[in-house]
Amino acid sequence: MSTILYGDSVAKNIKQQLKEEIAMLMEQGKRIPHLVVLLVGNHPASVSYIRGKQKACQEIGMRSTLITLEEETTQEEVLAQIQALNHDEDVDGLLVQLPLPAHIDEKIVFEAIDPQKDVDGFHPYNMGRCMMGNTSIIPCTPKGVMKLLDTINYEDLSGKYAVVIGRSEIVGKPVGQLLLKRHATVTICHSKTKALKEIVKQADIVVVAVGKAKMITADWIKEGAVVIDVGINRHEEYGLCGDVDFESVLEKASYITPVPKGVGVMTVAMLLENTMECYKQRRG
Numbered sequence: 001m002s003t004i005l006y007g008d009s010v011a012k013n014i015k016q017q018l019k020e021e022i023a024m025l026m027e028q029g030k031r032i033p034h035l036v037v038l039l040v041g042n043h044p045a046s047v048s049y050i051r052g053k054q055k056a057c058q059e060i061g062m063r064s065t066l067i068t069l070e071e072e073t074t075q076e077e078v079l080a081q082i083q084a085l086n087h088d089e090d091v092d093g094l095l096v097q098l099p100l101p102a103h104i105d106e107k108i109v110f111e112a113i114d115p116q117k118d119v120d121g122f123h124p125y126n127m128g129r130c131m132m133g134n135t136s137i138i139p140c141t142p143k144g145v146m147k148l149l150d151t152i153n154y155e156d157l158s159g160k161y162a163v164v165i166g167r168s169e170i171v172g173k174p175v176g177q178l179l180l181k182r183h184a185t186v187t188i189c190h191s192k193t194k195a196l197k198e199i200v201k202q203a204d205i206v207v208v209a210v211g212k213a214k215m216i217t218a219d220w221i222k223e224g225a226v227v228i229d230v231g232i233n234r235h236e237e238y239g240l241c242g243d244v245d246f247e248s249v250l251e252k253a254s255y256i257t258p259v260p261k262g263v264g265v266m267t268v269a270m271l272l273e274n275t276m277e278c279y280k281q282r283r284g
């Protein structure tokens with residue numbers, strides 16, 4: 001039987017620390033960190049994620065502003081808005097909510113954000129630094145995954161075999177790099193991987209970021225493995241669930257994250273942490 005790795009208790013501690021830092025800044029009469037979220041269109045999941053991020057900012061006393069642009073906004077207009085925010089001295093962190101409408105190239109958008117305000121850590125400069133082991137601005141979800149692993153005294157990943165399923169720029173690839181930096185032996189799998197189940201069955205640590213409801217069942221998991229479920233799926237039959245079949249894998253894994261209350265809450269906490277980091281970096 002597994003221990004359930006709840007992200008919400010870890011996230012709560014992180015938020016409390018940030019709240020105290022912000023209270024101190026206020027006491028000293030200093031400007032407080034300011035996060036701006038840019039939403040293009042009104043994708044229902046994005047609206048709900050943004051609400052969560054704004055609520056979290058409010059909880060710790062961090063300023064947050066939401067700028068909403070019409071779905072039809074051109075890429076040039078989005079880039080112009082980003083430039084204006086890059087030059088706004090009052091803005092510390094800038095996040096462009098994904099997914100973007102199909103006519104906008106997200107890679108161009110990521111590159112337009114000032115790396116010093118890039119709280120998501122998706123700018124190639126910050127991604128490159130993350131790959132080279134710099135730990136200042138790391139993409140929020142991968143950073144949250146690593147913090148969750150820290151809570152189980154798994155700091156020494158040396159020699160552990162980690163399998164990451166999913167190779168996206170925002171989750172799979174950076175998670176793989178962070179695990180590698182901690183001396184795990186890493187395999188990153190994707191939709192073209194052959195004998196996927198056989199690979200996963202050998203893993204000491206499995207990180208799943210695929211976007212397929214309950215794809216990973218107990219028969220994929222080695223007895224005692226640590227299972228981190230990044231997936232967030234809204235399934236007709238199962239409702240809100242991860243990529244891992246939680247109930248069956250619970251019997252097999254040593255540790256497992258739930259969905260919700262697992263990685264998702266850590267992502268939001270890491271966003272707050274990155275905003276504070278950008279604020280500090282900009283103030284020198």
Ligand code: NDP
Nearest residue numbers: 141166167168171190191209210211230231232263264267
């Ligand atoms: P992407 O769609 O960008 O990437 C999915 C990855 O899964 C791809 O690399 C794809 O392979 C791979 N894949 C798809 N099907 C299979 C399969 N049958 N077998 C093996 N690999 C497969 O998704 P994201 O990385 O953005 O997100 C993944 C999940 O995590 C989603 O559910 C998303 O909602 C969730 N998420 C959760 C966050 C959180 O805070 N908890 C934050 C971000 C995402 P290929 O590259 O070959 O197409």
